Amino acid sequence: MSSENGSPRSEGDGGAEGAPPEQLALIRESVRGAKVPRAKPRTWRGAALAKERPVARVLVDKGVLHLDRYFDYAVPEELDAEAQPGVRVRVRFGAGRHRVREGRREGGGLIDGFLIERRTESDYAGPLAALAQVVSPEPVLSEGLLGLARAVADRYAGSLADVLQLAVPPRSARAERRPSPAPLPPPAAPAAGSWARYEHGGAFLESLASGGAPRAVWNALPGPLWSEELARAVAATLASGRGTLVVVPDGRAATRVDAALTALLGEGRHVLLTADAGPEKRYAQWLAVRRGAVRAVVGTRAAMFAPVQDLGLVAIWDDGDDSHSEQHAPQPHARDVLLLRAALDKCGFLSGSWSCTVEAAQLVESGWARPLAAGREQVRRAAPLVRTVGDDDLARDEAARAARLPTLAWQVVREGLQHGPVLVQVPRRGYVPRLACAQCRAPARCRHCAGPLQAQDAGALRCDWCGREENAWHCPECGGFRLRAQVVGARRTAEELGRAFPAVPVRTSGREHVLDTVPGTPALVVSTPGAEPVAEGGYAAALLLDGWAMLGRPDLRAGEDALRRWIAAGALVRPQGERGTVVVVAEPTLRPVQALVRWDPVGHAVRELAERAELGFPPVSRMAAVSGTPTAVAEFLGAVELPPDAEVLGPVPLPPTLPGRARRPGAAPPGEHWERALVRVPPGSGATLATALKTAQAARMARGSGEPVRVRIDPPDIG
Incomplete structure (x- = not known):
């Protein structure tokens, strides 16, 4: 031994x-x-x-x-x-x-x-x-990759072996015997192209091409040019003789960047690392990168560990997409892994999206990264016209009423179908309503920890974070005392739209079948968030239904995520100069809705960050979730040596998994009663918290404790 x-x-x-x-x-x-x-x-x-x-x-x-x-x-x-x-x-x-x-x-x-x-x-x-x-x-395991894996394991209180399971793909003997192609010389630096639309876009490319390491948060203009702009950033980095890594949320986005890179640089200068390639081909491409034959990588979440040599730029597109969060232990997020790579390799960093996450706003506010955005006049020219309407003003037409179409939405869809396809975004099923003030609709939160309040039974409220009961709630915004359950998205919307517009073809895109593109001819395209296909020439209009179903989720990121999904749909619509129009069915006075009308995701993220700092929410604070049976959670929290400034919230019961249903994140295993406690620490204590939790978990495993305890750093579903 x-x-x-x-x-x-x-x-x-x-x-x-x-x-x-x-x-x-x-x-x-x-x-x-x-x-x-x-x-x-x-x-x-x-x-x-x-x-x-x-x-x-x-x-x-x-x-x-x-x-x-x-x-x-x-x-x-x-x-x-x-x-x-x-x-x-x-x-x-x-x-x-x-x-x-x-x-x-x-x-x-x-x-x-x-x-x-x-x-x-x-x-x-x-x-x-x-x-x-x-x-x-x-x-297959270089010193640099080993150092990165150790840093990720320490940050997420996980084991090095688990991280390497994610970082190094399974071996294929035939792929190892296959020789990698000879490396190509660096290409010429590209022209600025559409980067000239941004105030510092040209300077950003010049810095990459000259061997610099700029760090930027890029608020991309709506439209299809984002993939070409990412390709130009990759080409500029390759021109300096260095490597680059681009991580995107799904295979459709990876295909678009792959096509843009091929059109700009030709074949052989980059590889596409996605699960669709198959184990042998993927491993062969991974080996080509490790051997230095290829210096540029585009891929989905697993590509965040790609062993690119002499790294000059790491980039992530749409960092708010939940596909970037790994589901296998220790469940790292691609954005945080790339941030670690940028620090360890001293290379450039680019976080791009049509929207803006609170984490990206924090990078800019801290001075670690610089904003990369267009001027307001350029934004107005590129964005569609956004109009708002409440969900209580339904159209008079019987079929339109069945489809839950307000009068304005009905008119915009009918007019848009005369010029091209119309996108209809319908929230997915499964959203759980949370409570809000019946008068101003501000979320109902706990007075002690600012966690979301849930109705346990008639007249009883309980915090979903710390478990305290609330018997005398009143709204801090308007002083109201009445609560309402926020609206859940209507079912059968897609079917009813077909009846409302019987002469128009209806195409659907969702979990079962996701469309990549649709023709530019008139049609209704009904899609769930994240599955919207790209229309040739852009959509004539977009209808965002049941906004309360997205804003009413019991999630800290409900507003941010709703705005991100709305903007992603609106970015596929023609500019307002070409009569492109977006109608959002939600309360017009809400902050995310107003940010969509102004097309100002950065301003929304900055305000969210300030509010979270005041309330002690992530990412300003760091949080960890400890879940298990009540006995196991109590024993674990009693044994762990938490930092002096740590605050334990809860524990509270986890929702059960119903028989025959797949277990959802944040739910108890089938047939078991689990609880979850949240541990919150202020800025600067995150590493100490991760070390303490990892030490306690290791000691518990060494003793052979029977009941499992799960620890997750920065859980995405804290309510």
Whole structure:
């Protein structure tokens, strides 16, 4: 069995699960601070060892926190040449099956791992198990990728092995045997093109082309040119002899950037890393990037770890899309991973979107990044006309009333169909209503922690964060005392629209079938948010139905996300100079609706950031969610050494998962009663909080506690 390296990251004495008693004693001594004698590895089973650096430090592929350390193995002479840092290896590592018999170490199952480094000596004085196999001589784990993975694991209180599962794709032997193409010389620096529409667009490209590392938050103008503008930023970086990485939310966006890059630079200068490529092709493309044959990568979330050499720019498009949040442990967000890469590699950073998230606004406010936007006159020329209407003024036509169309919306759709296709955005099912003031419709929040209030039963209110009951609520905005449940989106809207306009073809785009493009001929295109197809020549009009269904979600980001989805739909509509019109069916006085009318997502994000700072909300504060059974959560919170400025909110019960339904994020497992507590810390204490939670979770796993506890840093569903 291997030895534990005695690094400061190795807490607890349960790290060598299944190790023999003499090694456990050494581990306990090392944890207590005792000096462990160093020794060269002894001959293992009579086999000769490598003459130089005979110790291999290995990270085993065990995604548990109490084994989040390196283990030492002996390097047999026959594996000396191939056992180099970064290669995949297999080692013996079993739970309780290692034993010493007549001087030999037997048993233990084979497990995959990465060889981190070769050393002359080991911290462990006893005999070392030998490397069982070098899976491939291809060094897939570079020092830079290892450093990035460690930084991500530390930020999200996760294990290094789990992050590497996300960072390094599965091996394909045929792809490794295939030679990568020869690298092409750097291209010429591109012209500014449509970047000239932005106040500092040309200077941004010039800085990239000259080897600079500008950091910018880009508020893209509506229309289809965003992919071409991203391609020009990539080309400018390649012109400086450096690499670039672009992460987009889905395959459709990746295809558009891929086409723009091909049109601008030709074939062979970039690769497209998406799941649609298949394991072998994807791994071959990943190897081409690692070997330096290709310097530019465009891909979806998993591409955030792509091993681009000499990185000059990392870019993310639409960072507010929930597709950028990884669902596998430790659940990192692509934006935060790229921010870490920009800091570690000292390269440029670009966050682009038609809208603007609060996190992006915070980057600008802190001075870490600069705004990259067009002037107001340019925005007015590029954006469609936005009109508002409440949902209580339904059209007189019977079919229009069935489709929940107000009079203004009915008129705009009818006129738009004379000139081209009309987009109708319908909220997805499953939105849960939250409570708001019946008079001014401000969200109902807790007086103690500002969390959302929920109605548990008739006349009883309870905070969804801290669990406190609220018996005397009144609205701080208008002083009202009555509450209302915000509107949930109507069903069968798409079917009823077909009856309202019987002579017009109706196309649908949603979860079951997502359209990429539609013709420029008159048609109704009914789509859920995020699935809107691009129309040839742009849509003549867009109708955004049931705005309350999006604004009324019990989510901290409800307003920001609704505005982002509305602007994404509106960006596909023709400019108002070409009679492009957007109608949003929602309360006209609400902040997100007014931001849409002004086409001012940046101003909305800045105001949201200021409000969250006042209330102690993320991203100004850092939060962690601790969920599990009531007993397990209580034991965990009692054992963890939280920072002095930490505040624990809750715990509160998690909603159950109904039988036969898929488990939703933030819900309890089927048939179980779980609770969740939120831990909030002010700015500057996020790293300390992550370390404390990771240490407590590792100690709990080492003790073999039966009931699971899940810890997530920066949960997206805090209410």
